[in-house]
Amino acid sequence: MFSSNAFLLWGFLSCCWGLRLDEELARTRQPSKWGSLWPLPQRVATFDVSFKLAAASFEISDGEGSSAGPSCGLLQDAYRRYDKYIFGGAKAKRPRARDKRTDFPVLTGLRVLITDPEPECDRYPSVTSDESYELLVERATAILKAPKVWGALRGLETFSQLVYEDDFGTKLANWTQISDYPRFAHRGLLLDTSRHFLPVKVILDNLETMAMNKFNVFHWHIVDDQSFPYESRTFPDLSRKGAYHPYTHVYTPSDVKSVIEFARLRGIRVIPEFDTPGHTQSWGKGQAGLLTPCFAGPRPSGSFGPINPIINSTYDFMRRLFREVAAVFPDDYVHLGGDEVDFTCWKSNPEIQTFMEQQGFGKNYSQLESFYIQRLLDIVSSTEKASIVWQEVFDNHVKLKRDAVVHVWMGGADCGEEMRNVTAAGLAAILSAPWYLDYISYGQDWLKYYKVEPLSFNGTAEQKKLVIGGEACLWGEYVDATNLTPRLWPRASAVAERLWSAENVTDVVDAYDRLSSHRCRMLERGIPAEPLFSGYCPREFQRIGER
């Protein structure tokens, strides 16, 4: 919760530390009429009538006629989690308009009703998963209706955000009708476990926080130049020699499984990225012959460049690796990277030069890159997975399959032309360019992320439909277990609302208020989300992991 005098002082402060402050944020001192809802649901009607909740007797349970029964572990697990958040953790909320009667009606429970005959309880979420739900807090029993469990998970989070505490510690929820669904299907967060190794605990904490923000894709940039922490059963030397440490700084098959299941239980997909042909220095340590030997004049220099695209062993290796990846990661998509290929080493290597001539590529190394990617795409297709690639692959005119997705990351906010081009080519696009959260600066940069409109580029309605969503990216050069979580939250929350809520949810004054409350709620749930600005939470963060 944010102290109201913080707003009073806003103008004052803007003079004080040379901060360029958004004037519009200074005008209000009113709490949002939407309470602490974040991201804001598509349709909310709320009334100043309050129900009391009793911690001891309130019960979240399956509604009558639900297609998901007690065997649906995903829901049972979620009921337990949200009970704890509502009654155990999240206590102090902003006192909202209160009914003056001494005797509020009692809300005895929440019934969760899965309406579709197939609840998808034991499935993995996908880009077509139905996350819609309806939430009614009108009678003694609140109702949460959703076609699938995925919508129920989103609705449970929303319900938990409706509960607040008055000054006397009574838990209350107002009369509310909500009908909700996401604006974009792909709402992702990229974490990078190569520049710094992230302990599994850190990944799980952030998956938990993603669920609080209705993110649904964990883009796991699992390996890169610096280290190869993915422990491959097929090629164990990759991590044994390529990780920072062969067993303290790796993800074992069991670690990966835990991450995937933890994510699934929260309706979050895990899309691994195995970025090639660049960004692969660490791969070379455990797989001799995989990288291109660089030359200094006529002799090998001893250093290595990107994946060697001209030898068959490369493709044999990729076939076996991606067969494993396809089996380990259940998602329909694999991210193949393809960004930032440095041609210096390829250019230095005489065998590559010869190959270029044979293929008629001339001096155009983009063609060599495309040659490689093309074959890699075919390999991945044969594993029944669709591919996501960074935008250079598209820019270099690689022939992509119709189900490929292009990930736009360059140009910051000025990426409209790329978005237009990708979608004009009939390809699906994911937007990340304006959401590189590793770039930090002084002040309230969440506003910048919040103000992005993903569909603002010039294009037809058909093209806009091809934008399946976006991802906030937190590259790992400067973050590890010490600082990742507070640096990410609530900055990523701004992206979360942009990707979930309706296009017209753009009131930054209202957003500031809701987000301040939402960040205090994250604190109460044990997540060290950093402050937006001066102020306080009723319960300050004490230490990580106490929840």
Next chain:
Amino acid sequence: MFSSNAFLLWGFLSCCWGLRLDEELARTRQPSKWGSLWPLPQRVATFDVSFKLAAASFEISDGEGSSAGPSCGLLQDAYRRYDKYIFGGAKAKRPRARDKRTDFPVLTGLRVLITDPEPECDRYPSVTSDESYELLVERATAILKAPKVWGALRGLETFSQLVYEDDFGTKLANWTQISDYPRFAHRGLLLDTSRHFLPVKVILDNLETMAMNKFNVFHWHIVDDQSFPYESRTFPDLSRKGAYHPYTHVYTPSDVKSVIEFARLRGIRVIPEFDTPGHTQSWGKGQAGLLTPCFAGPRPSGSFGPINPIINSTYDFMRRLFREVAAVFPDDYVHLGGDEVDFTCWKSNPEIQTFMEQQGFGKNYSQLESFYIQRLLDIVSSTEKASIVWQEVFDNHVKLKRDAVVHVWMGGADCGEEMRNVTAAGLAAILSAPWYLDYISYGQDWLKYYKVEPLSFNGTAEQKKLVIGGEACLWGEYVDATNLTPRLWPRASAVAERLWSAENVTDVVDAYDRLSSHRCRMLERGIPAEPLFSGYCPREFQRIGER
């Protein structure tokens, strides 16, 4: 510890994420010959001869003839603390050049010898405290000699930094001779507990980390516009009404005492700042009549400006408050603030206007500010304290006492002229302008802080002597318990070395290597210091507070 291949990849990465990297850092892959010493002592001689340390039998104890005996709790407490750091926490260190003999000589203990007849065991540190020491690791027993306990504390930290672990887990220290003393007497860190309340635990953690970095002044910016968490015995309403919360977000007298004693045991001074006449909005809530009523035309607007300088009750209040402050805080100095006074409200108030005319100040409100500060300085002098003021007080030509200190904060790196002017006036100066650590940016900004030379301004040798030191400032608008510690360390460590080590310690390649190791050591001691760049520590941070 930093993986050596991180350097290899440096050049590679600089292309990748558009990062402007310091080329000089890319040239080396050699570990520093100074190991992980930070800040670097004035004189170090070290040889490739190693001694073994046995955790069970190694003993830190008073040396024969030491003027400090077993009753010196400060030293006993430090022995225990460093024993734990050497054998309990800080284990894995970079394997250094090792003697190939299977049998290293054993280092059985460290004798700590206080040579001055008055060890100052029960005193508070001051700006004239002697922090020098000599450390000799040459024979079976290492010797730490210091005139006062303050030097012994610094030497214990240095000794703990000499101990490393080989691949087999053996604790080793190399033959070493160190003679050390600080370049500047005032090496401070400013924390702000008004924009956000910081739990006492957070303050103590950072005092502990300050000691690891040989900082010796905690500048406690304890109150400001946003909140007044200092619980005054004389004016309890100040915090009761001016804090974010009357008892969860305040520092009780007992809290303040704990902080001061915790700091004293680490040779750290606590200088409180009670900033007036501006930055006092929160004061007005608990002390009616203290602030200037602002006017909208002919009528009071209902809002308030700076301290009201034209009524006697103001000075009565200040006399009583600063009498309490003088009693509570043992340091010889009090920081009086005096920065950023906004004249708008004073200008609007008709009584102030009349007063200005009576005093012959014309329209020069700086004169009114000076009038106030002058009287405040006299009040503080009467409590036997010397004053520190922000630079505006000097700039506005307030007559300062000879023992006053001017704190230079404006202009960033371009503050040379102010430094020249202050010292030309014969006044002592503290430098903070280039060290505002609340201003964050992408990349390795520690380099910028590190490269500052505090005496680079034009001035005589006499003037340079008046620069008693500097402070790293972490203003609180964007930091609280969630993110303060990783945002501060190791960035503040760069300032620490600049203020302690010799002027010619400017090799950033060497500094990068030592600082990387130093930050891993901070992790091992339970401090979530953030990474400088891609890489890893043998033991990654797990959670806050586990030590």
